[in-house]
Amino acid sequence: MNAIQALTYANIAIWLGIGAYCFFLAKKQSEMDRRLNSLILQSKTENDA
Amino acid sequence: MKKYAYMALIGVLCLAFSQFLIYDYAPTERTMGYAQKIFYYHLPLAWWCFVSFFISFVSAILYLFKKNMCYDRLSAVSAEIGFLLATLTLVTGSIWGRQSWGVWWTWDPRLTTTLVLWFIYAAYLVVRTMAMPNEKRAAVSAVITIIxxxxxPLVFFSARLWRSIHPAVFASKGGGLEAEMVHTVIFCVLTFAFIYIPLLAFRLKQVQQLQSMETLRTRMLYEEN
Amino acid sequence: MLKTALLIAQKDLRLILTRSAGLSQALLLGLLLVFLFSLSLQTGEKLSPQAASTMFWLSSVFCQVLIFQMLYALEEQNSARVGLQLLPSQVQAVWLGKFLAGMLLLLIAQVIFIPAMFVFLNQSLGFYLFHACVGILLTDIGICACGSLLGALCVGQSGKESILSIILFPLLVPLLLAAIRLSSLGLADLSEIPSVVDHAEILRWHGLALAFDALFCSAALVLFPFLYNGDDS
Structure with missing residues (x-):
């Protein structure tokens, strides 16, 4: 592994890591949206009843 | 949240400018060559990792004495991001070490301290996923963070003392930076501030909304019955 | 508080030592670790003092995890924990009592691990025996202070042994470094020590172990009430 390769791998690792965390955040957000929609639906059903 | 969005935008622009500083403005180090440029991200990652754990520590103490769940949320979110930054610090440190010293790992006091912190916060994140009442989880997590x-400091001193009995083959990383290198590293640390703070704010907001939703759901179930 | 702590320690020791299983589970685990590690040696091969003392401390730490899990499990039946919390004394007395009981049990276990280490790992008594013994004592205090605090953390949790291990082991790293260095000096004779051992270095290791003990005993006294309360998990 030469110096340029080491630099490249380090950069790849950093952006993969930060990217993976952003993906995790996006996944959590979509899960939350799904649960919120089901709560809204549930409350609508109760109001109708 | 709007101000954090602008902060993130500034962060991205600073990141772009930092590329120029790292590859054009800062001189190439004589002995380590291009591999030394890993340092310009490695140091900000390590710095913000420790800041993150410090925020987690202070929030944990505040939670134990004030019993306000917002401190628990801040502590958890800081620990999560600190864990990510510690992982990246260790990975970049290992790659740099492999290139400079020929070994993936060495008992360098700073690397050892980061690794021990990584293990402690990994255990912390495991405890956060365990099934227990919210207040108990918050108290247990706070105690783990504090200790x-x-x-x-004990890990750092012990690793330094340990290394002194096995004579240091490797030169210390930090000595003798030129002025342009110092400017670049300071700019990179500030750039990561504009990335770290919006990430923290966004995740904190997310966790807060999740807890509000859980409260709402519990209330709805209770009213239903 | 001291009187209550001694009563709690006495109760725990009586319960553990008079039961048939008692300490044997923890002891056997430690002995097995030493024995299994000896399989890595060739016939007649002598393990370095540092490696042997590392093995000794690994066995001690695993043994200690089981000891504290056992000590705190004593009150899990029939909500006996609530009874302890209602004692007219500071709740830190529970921490101190468990600490004293755990310390004694760990010392008993180590008395058996040391000969096992000599037998299975081909070790002999070294030059700096006094420093090694002081090191073992200081390390045991630190290990038991942490174990007593974190044992309370895992009460009632599933997978409590594994969670206690993964929280405890990283915390003990500085103490274990001191312990391994000091106990390896107690196993190495003069010919094996590469240069004249710096007495200042030995005192620094003792100082580090003492600092660890002081820090974690104080932290435990402050933090224990937050962990050991009436909440049922």
Whole structure:
């Protein structure tokens, strides 16, 4: 592994890591949206009843 | 949240400018060559990792004495991001070490301290996923954070003392930076501030909304019955 | 508080030592670790003092995890924990009592691990025996202070042994470094020590172990009430 390769791998690792965390955040957000929609639906059903 | 969005935008622009500083403005180090440029991200990652754990530590103490769940949320989110930054610090440190010293790992006091902190916060994140009442989880997590953080100076000194009995083959990383290198590293640390703070704010908001939703759901179930 | 702590320690020791299983589970685990590690040696091969003392401390730490899990499990039946919390004394007395009981049990276990280490790992008594013994004592205090605090953390949790291990082991790293260095000096004779051992270095290791003990005993006294309360998990 030469110096340029080491630099490249380090950069790849950093952006993969930060990217993976952003993906995790996006996944959590979509899960939350799904649960919120089901709560809204549930409350609508109760109001109708 | 709007101000954090602008902060993130500034962060991205600073990141772009930092590329120019790292590859054009800062001179190439004589002995380590291009591999030394890993340092310009490695140091900000390590710095913000410790800041993150410090925020987690202070929030944990505040939670134990004030019993306000917002401190628990801040502590958890800081620990999560700190864990990510510690992982990246270790990975970049290992790659740099492999290139400079020919070994993936060495008992360098700073690397050792980061690794021990990584283990402590990994255990912390495992405890956060365990099924227990919210208040108990918050108290247990706060205790782990506090004793983990208190352990840090001891780990550093013990690793330094340990290394002194096995003579240091490797030169210290930090000595003799030129002025342009210092400017670049300071700019990179500030750039990561504009990335770290919006990430923290966004995740904190997300966790807060999740807890509000859980409260709402519990209330709805209770009213239903 | 001291009187209550001694009563709690006495109760725990009586319960553990008079039961048939008692300490044997923890002891056997430690002995097995030493024995299994000896399989890595060739016939007649001598393990370095540092490696042997590392093995000794690994066995001690695993043994200690089981000891504290056992000590705190004593009150899990029939909500006996609530009874302890209602004692007219500071709740830190529970921490101190468990600490004293755990310390004694760990010392008993180590008395058996040391000969096992000599037998299975081909070790002999070294030059700096006094410093090694002081090191073992200081390390045991630190290990038991942490174990007593974190044992309370895992009460009632599933997978409590594994969670206790993964929280405890990283915390003990500085103490274990001191312990391994000091106990390896107690196993190495003069010919094996590469240069004249710096007495200042030995005192620094003792100082580090003492600092760890002081820090974690104080932290435990402050933090224990937050962990050991009436909440049922």
């Amino acid at each position: 983990g953080f208190l352990d840090v």
